[in-house]
Amino acid sequence: MKLKSKTLIIWLLFIGYFGLRLLFSLQTEYFNNEYSYFALRQIENIANTGRPIIHDELSYGGRIFVFMPFYFYILAMFTKILPGTLIIKIINNFFASTIIISVYLVCSKITQNRKISILASLVSSAIPIYIKETLNNISPYSVFFPATIFFAYYFMNLRNNQKMLDYLIPLSLIIVLSSPAAFLLILGFVIYLIFGNIENIPIERIELELVSFFTFFFLWANFIIFKLAFQKHGFSVIWKNVPYLVDTYMNNLNFLTIAASVGFLPLVFGTYTLYSYIVKKKSKNISLIVSLFLASFIVFWFRLIHLELALMFFGTLLVILFSQFLKDFFALLKKTKFSGYSSILYASVVVLLMVSQIIPGFMLMYNSVQESPSKDYIAGFSWLRENTPEDSTIVALPEEGNLITYFGNRKNVADSDYLMIDNPEVVLKDIELIFRQRFKVGAIQLLEKYNAEYILFSEKTKKTYKLDHLMYVPDPCFELVFDSYIQIYHWKKDECGVRTL
Amino acid sequence: MKTKKISLLPILLIAVVLMLSLVHVLRFQDNKNLIGYDSYYHIDLVKQFKGSENITGRISHPLEYLISLTDNELLLFRLLPFLAGIANTILIYLILKDLFHENILKDFIMIFIILSPMFIYMYGTFNEHFLSVFSMLLAVFFILKEKYLLAPLCLLSAFAFNQRYFIIIILTLLLLYEKLKSRNIVVPTLGLVLSGSLLVYIGSISPQNLSLFDFMKDHISDLGAGFGIGIFCLMTSIMGIVISWKEKKKHSFNYIAILFLMIFSVFESSLIIVLDMFFAYYSGIVLLKLWNSKWKSNTLKSYVILLILCGILFSSGSMISRIAKEGPYDSEILSLNWLKPKVSENDVVFSEYEYGHLIKAISGAETYTDNIYFRFSKDKQKINISNTIFQSRDLETITRFMDRNKIRYIWINDKMKQGRVWTTPDEGMLLILQNSIHFKKRYSHLGIEIWEYIG
Structure with missing residues (x-):
């Protein structure tokens, strides 16, 4: 069986990205953040007893843990094959690397342009905040985040092909069971439905059905897991009961820090595309990405998800919108007398992105490993x-x-x-x-x-x-x-x- | 070929028997005491009737009086709610059969009712509601069957079993007003109930917590309400109300009733029973709508229905496990049996209001406050004073309070020390108890402490 060249390219990109991540991640035996060590305790306990630690004697001198254990179960399963942190690093990076495929698929669906899609997937793989959070940490976001982008891709295809449900239903389970931030998707869908209504974009019945399923599953799973916490803290469970003393959510957050976290070019041109597709243009697929962006902005503004996750969403969705910008830009260029320069311009964009985004991103991988504890x-x-x-x-x-x-x-x-x-x-x-x-x-x-x-x-x-x-x-x-x-x-x-x- | 419709009733009855039995089976695994501290209020009443000729008490608590005539009160305390649960399931089924022609809707409403946490609480524990609800349902059944002599009797007996049911009786009559062929029963029954309720209630209603989260905590069983609605039933019923909005004229009375019940259930918790029925109805509408609607993907349709059913099962499951684990515990009973011979007639025991009835029923001593006082007193003065004393580190204030109220013992359990009253071992009054010569620890076993105030 012959692989199509575009499939081959994306697999090569994935393998290259995965290899690079592993190369850096395996430089150290430790993890960067302390959450990873909470995760390790859970993974080890699941591997040994089949259950996560709920009543813990050590944390705070004795307390109850309330969290989504799905990702820890997956990692625990692999530690049965190869014990130790090595396999955890490999699997964690494997999942995180799939971002390159998911962004490629979404961009190719939106732009129908292979070159731009490859470029966008490369840029997305080098989003600084994504590297920082997932390279050398055990983070459920490594699976949650790419799964969300895959979900968006299959959702875009759902209206033409009902078989996409075979992917969308398992993806719903993965997303909901990985993080309560799945709420963002529900909000995104609601905005998408409102958009559809306002802009006369037809919403398919099957899309509504999937959204209903996703919402019910989200409510069910979250209520089961977080019931105790909700009983104890009331609505502050949404903010994870974080005390004001450590609540530095929006401290020192300005345009420059956001640009540094998500990348300057995607931020500027992605925002421009966002504006033009809200105000002037109309596209069903882009409206889904715009809705997800607005949803992530709302949950970010109300502090409903971690700042890092919000920035990851901003970054990736802006990269996707940036790819649409490139497509529109080159389409416009063809209509002008500069059309002969499009290849040169494209090469300049690639160089610019390499210099401003991709290479610094990979440099960050190196720096990220240096930050790990000695x-x-x-x-x-x-x-x-x-x-x-x-x-x-x-x-x-x-x-x-x-x-x-x-x-x-x-x-x-x-x-x-x-x-x-x-x-x-x-x-x-x-x-x-x-x-x-x-x-x-x-x-x-x-x-x-x-x-x-x-x-x-x-x-x-x-x-x-x-x-x-x-x-x-x-x-x-x-x-x-x-x-x-x-x-x-x-x-x-x-x-x-x-x-x- | 004509298919024969199978009645859901036997399956529902089996489900009810299994669920209610499960409550007791789980309970008996490590605790053989009656479920809930409030049960001991009724135990105390039975004990009082056995020992004295309290005529007024017998009239206001006829069930406890009847139980006091037998020797097997503990068995009856467990059996009566169980039997009422089965009888009420049959009654609800028959009533719904009369009210709704659509067979499937009736079945869905039934599922929501019997799987509601309230149903499990009401028939899994001995409480003030199960028999009143039985009488109410019987009255509704008789009204629908046009037995106009029996219906008022049942309504009045519901009122006799629990005088706070006057609002529910009025509401039921209003709800059924259109169904009544003879409307002669309405005025006399309403007159009797209203005059009785005026005598009992004027001035005794007081608002409780009014913040949104406290309101939810008091009304939603999954958030901790003992007597509340399941979160999934609530969510589906909201969807049902939205769906029914197309026919808002037809449903207008229901909307007003729901609004009324939601507002007044803050003051009178028994109204949640009726609210639960309304919610079950609207949840049933949602399930029916889902069932009948054509989905592009039948897989998604089945999953959504399954998730709704799992959701309501989850609410009822967590209620079963919660009430099975509820106090009182052996350690508490043991400590109060120890106290029993030590208290004299005038001695008062000071503790948290929740444990008032238990202390009184087991040790025989009077208590400063109890749950009935907490629920029905208008100003809750004693509760506020108790809280002040619990948190006080002023010896003079505490001793003055003890002397004035003839308090001799202070009963403290684990829950009180672990967040219900205090969070640290030397908080408020605990510091005084440990360091003052006016108090002596007389009992300390399995987390229960009894302190004597020696003046």
């Missing part, structure tokens, strides 16, 4: 496992909480998952106070409150709280038990309780 840093967390009593609790930055539970197998006072936690702002404030106290009595009171015996002081802590050292050490009550890239202090509980002092 062996010395992790050594401190691993030290806890061997050298502290099993039931001890460690005070550290919430961003280091999952490292304590994964490498140290010890209880943390807090980590960055705030769902099902009572008064997380109080916990965070207390942690800050433990590090910032001038005198030991205040710190000891708080250590007693959380029954914590160890304080982990790292470079991150120094940066976060702008400290050089703990102000109440050296002190006979606090013994420096580990001193390397990070410092670990042991509070001598029996000799130095508040009552004793």
